[in-house]
Amino acid sequence: MEAINMLDLQAEFRHIKDDVRAAIENVLEHQWFVGGPEVQQLEEKLAAMCGCKFAAAISSGTDALLCALMSLGIEAGDEVITTPFTFFATAGCIHRLGATPVFVDIEPDTFNINPKLLESAITAKTKVILPVHLFGQCAEMDVINDIAVRNGNLPVLEDAAQAIGSTYRDRPAGSLATAAAMSFYPTKNLGGFGEGGMIVTDDESLVERCRMTRNHGETSRYHHAFVGGNFRLDTMKCAILLAKLPHLAGFQAARVHNAARYGALLADSPVQTPAIRPHNKSCFHQYSILCDRRDELMAHLKECKVGCGVYYPIPLHMQECFKPLGYEESDFPVSMEVAGRILSLPIHPMLSDKEVEFAAAAIKTFFEG
Template sequence: MRSVAMLDLRGEYKIFREEIRAAVEHVLESQQFIGGPAVAELEDAIRARYGVGYAIAISNGTDALLCALMALSIGQGDEVILPSFTFFATAGAVWRVGAKPVFVDIDPRTFNFDPERVSEAVTPRTRAIIPVHLFGQCADMDAINATAKGHGLKVIEDAAQAIGATYNGRFAGKLGDVACLSFYPTKNLGGFGEGGMILTDDGEFATVARQLRNHGESQRYHHDRVGGNFRLDTMKAAILLVKLRHLEEFTRRRQHNAARYDELLNGSSVTTPYVAYGHQPVYHQYSILSDRRDELISFLRDRSVATGVYYPVGLHRQRCFASLGYGPGSLPITEQSCSRIVSLPCHPMLGEDDVRYVASCIREFERTEQRPSGSGHRPSAPFRSRL
């Protein structure tokens, strides 16, 4: 039986193994493991590619968010508006600087911020908005920026899943005041270990963020502020530079796979991703909705097709945020999405036969629900594990 995984990092590695070995060898020969030319080159390459003024390499995407909030002096007594339907780091960073996360609901079609809910959530304590470009599609940034401008708020893009995505022809990372990227190994630009980056056009902010990255040092052993060790290792930067050369091709492959799924699942009972007008997503995930999500997952698992659930529980319902008082049903679209969403394999190494196989399994699953009642068919039967 064919087997389809959510990712094929070993397969990807084969493509650039020699380039990576050369880059690693170069760092080993230099014996410089912190800072150095590779970090500066990676910052320059990303800055130039996405047309931003400043790029600051950071230890990981979570630290990038934390460092950005610190550089904006957001803390105790401040509120930050963000979606609940996102990875934990978005809210964790807000909490860790002492600010209050204010969760708002999403657009059911894009899974991104509902701009109307965002503007309703603004209070005199609000300092910033964090739109998350979930699954690689940008949030509705014009509406969010308009709200921010009207109230003097900062916009921090959480672009961890969206490197290379565009919105009205502009890149993710160039759409707010500050943006944060993640190079976690499963991300579209995945490193060999943890990694992240802050992007901005604001020179003053960039200077502060650079200092915070290095314990708030303005010059050696002189600390203007308290920061952290948010540095990206030289070795990781050198490897990311190699992978960056292949990113556009890999993104095209993801987009191609997504387009094939769109065609093959057209008219089926699952809801395929909605691409809003003017958006070009990079399909960090290809996420569909199904009323029988859990049955579909086990049906696919029995046919050796891996899936992922991003995310099974909204952040507003996490125990650590219970004191914020969001009860069940407080963000209904988020909660419905948590119970209906499932991501299909869409990675760059997927072949046409893999995509066809996954789609045909979903079609087969669908036929199990279309059998007329009274035919003797028991709905649960096809979902028992196969021999």
């Protein structure tokens, strides 16, 4: 068996290359590299896919979070509630605006923000709640939205960077709150050719604000109502994403299939396979198991040439840069425990059944022997 990697972007490309090359050729012909027609086309497609009225294409998922928070009016002194068990960008964007990330621990099985702990974290300074749909499974949005309504109609921003194509109670990720930020980072389920992101929302004035924010707060040429940034997504990247979009459902189905295979193969092993709530459909951006002796298992998988990864080894309250927030390690025990036991296995759409079986067998051999 050849090495089984966490991703096989070359193989994915072989499936789509004719469509992608045609899209690139088209942009080369029209030469409209910023703000070309493909930008709006991608916005319309993504909005429809997410069940939203509007979308704004943004330079990355990080910038989508930042631009959305700026457009929601977040500024110094504000508090934004989020999870400590996420990619750094979620909290980094809050901090960059001079606001304070207020962390709330996660559920032990879904790894998403624990709604039972959320309300007690709300203060007079809370301006936004920012749940993350980690690994593709949506956070408990109905409960989170109820809490937001009860507490002065707080806006809720979904970090849906990992959840394109997921649903919660049959509603798509991205349509579940005030607005959502998506990522097209190349390793994401809808991975672009470089950085990329999107904000989706039903709120017309918010999307207008986001569009101005991504363009230096410009209202009309050389008139700036406020200070924004350059958060635009290139036409070329939008054209490539448009070409990839029709293939997404097939790739997604392959991920779901692989997850089901792992579930069956690992059912009688000592590892804990992902707990997807009955009302959730995950796009399986990652397939993350919990296990004891995680680091030894990683070393064993490496020997067997099975790729794996730890997302995320250090919860954000333990990051050097957030020391001034004054958190103790013990403040978020579930995040700490999960960070020490979690391991993500290859789940990408190009895996064969044999490869999934090989990876699962390698895990079982480790615990048997």
